[in-house]
Amino acid sequence: MQGGGWSDQVNALGGFIRAQRQMAKLSLREMASMTRVSNAYLSQVERGLHQPSLKVLHSIADALQLNTEQLLQQAGWGGGVGAAAAANGGAEPAAEEAxxxxxxxxxxxxxxxxxxxxxxxxxxxxxxxxxxx
Amino acid sequence: MQGGGWSDQVNALGGFIRAQRQMAKLSLREMASMTRVSNAYLSQVERGLHQPSLKVLHSIADALQLNTEQLLQQAGWGGGVGAAAAANGGAEPAAEEAxxxxxxxxxxxxxxxxxxxxxxxxxxxxxxxxxxx
DNA sequence: CAGCTTTGATTGACATACTTAACGCTGCTG
DNA sequence: CAGCAGCGTTAAGTATGTCAATCAAAGCTG
Incomplete structure (x- = not known):
């Protein structure tokens, strides 16, 4: 069971979707009726409990009028599409207090x-x- | 059970993958070991019996060294978002005045x-x- | 011919995506 | 106060993705 490692990634996607939805001033139920995906499932996706399928992702992008590539990148396609070259530098010294x-x-x-x-x-x-x- | 409307799409994706795999002269099992997806499931995907998830699709694109957008288009992203225009010149001002x-x-x-x-x-x-x- | 290997396809069990029907909470309106 | 309406979340169920084991057929080797 190698599960669990990807939850960060999913959480990133969910947070992104939630932010976009809130900015569009849509409730979960409104978005659910637009996407024909249940509000309950949308809630879970937004909190990173599930990874949505292509169909659902497509509906979401459509309803939120999002740029497709942007959404896909958040969904885990950081390895090939955009290549924004996030220069990572070196490990930071992990300052305890900011x-x-x-x-x-x-x-x-x-x-x-x-x-x-x-x-x-x-x-x-x-x-x-x-x-x- | 809505019998088949989308099977065309899936079949197109599967056929595309199968063609690319055969062109690369890979067996199902070879590709399975490269993608870490079972040969059985690959067989089913190629014949349109299942729609693969993002994870699997990504692995397939990686193993076959396919253009990501090409594969996604086959997977059903050819239709919806419309417009988008994506004028993403990318000039990031990055002026952080702080x-x-x-x-x-x-x-x-x-x-x-x-x-x-x-x-x-x-x-x-x-x-x-x-x-x- | 038997035996070994590799091919693609099938089966049965399990994990995960997804739905419908609830729940608890907050804000209103009477 | 009751009562409704909206919100996000949870519970329990169904549908689908995915895997390990297995199969029959085809190609080699001796």
């Missing part, structure tokens, strides 16, 4: 030690997509 | 003047959901 440091959102997220790298990438993805509007 | 102030993610987000209140709320919602693991 008490002293730079203050932009980007820096603050990167300095947050409680987040995984995937989570940071997802959060920054949402952030940048907001800035592009 | 007004000197607090440093946590929460504070940094609240201090970000380019975000609307809704966007801040959405972003912080994702952030907090990540922390609640």
């Amino acid at each position: 008490s002293a440091g730079p203050c932009s959102v980007e820096e603050a997220v990167r300095a947050e030690t409680r987040l995984t790298e995937e989570q940071k990438a997802a959060l920054l993805g949402v952030y940048r997509s907001f800035l592009e509007s | 007004s000197a102030g607090p440093c946590s993610v929460e504070e940094a987000v609240r201090a970000e003047t380019r975000l609307t209140e809704e966007q801040k709320a959405a972003l912080l919602g994702v952030y907090r959901s990540f922390l609640e693991s």
Whole structure:
């Protein structure tokens, strides 16, 4: 059972979808009727409890009018499509307290030690997509 | 049971995969070991009996060294999103002015003047959901 | 010919995607 | 206060994806 390792990735996807849905001011039930996917399942997907199939992912992208590639990238296709070259530098010294440091959102997220790298990438993805509007 | 409407699509995907595999002169079992997906399931996918998940699709694309977009298009992404236009030139300004102030993610987000209140709320919602693991 | 290997296909059991019907909570309206 | 309406979440069930074991047929080797 190699399960579990990918939950970060799924959580990133779910957070991304949830953020986009909230920005579009849709409730779970509204989005459910648009996508013809049950609200319950959407809730679970958004919290990373399940990985949606292509059909569902497609419906979601359609309902939220999202850029397809962006959504797919969040869904785990970071290995081939966009290649945004996230230069990772080296391992950071894992500062225990973020008490002293730079203050932009980007820096603050990167300095947050409680987040995984995937989570940071997802959060920054949402952030940048907001800035592009 | 809705008998078959989408089977055309799946069959197209399966046929495409089978053709590519044979062209690469791989047996089902060879490809199975490369993709870490069972030969049995690959056989079924190739004959349109099942629609593979993202994970499997990704593995297949990787093993066959296929163009990702090409495979996804066969898998059913040819139809819906429409428009999108995706003018994604990619010029990321990255001008982080960072007004000197607090440093946590929460504070940094609240201090970000380019975000609307809704966007801040959405972003912080994702952030907090990540922390609640 | 028997025996070994490899091929694609099938079966049965299990894990995961997904649905429908509830639940508890918050905010309103009378 | 009761009562309704909306929200997100949970519970229990069904459908589908996925695997390990197995099969019959075809190609070799001796």
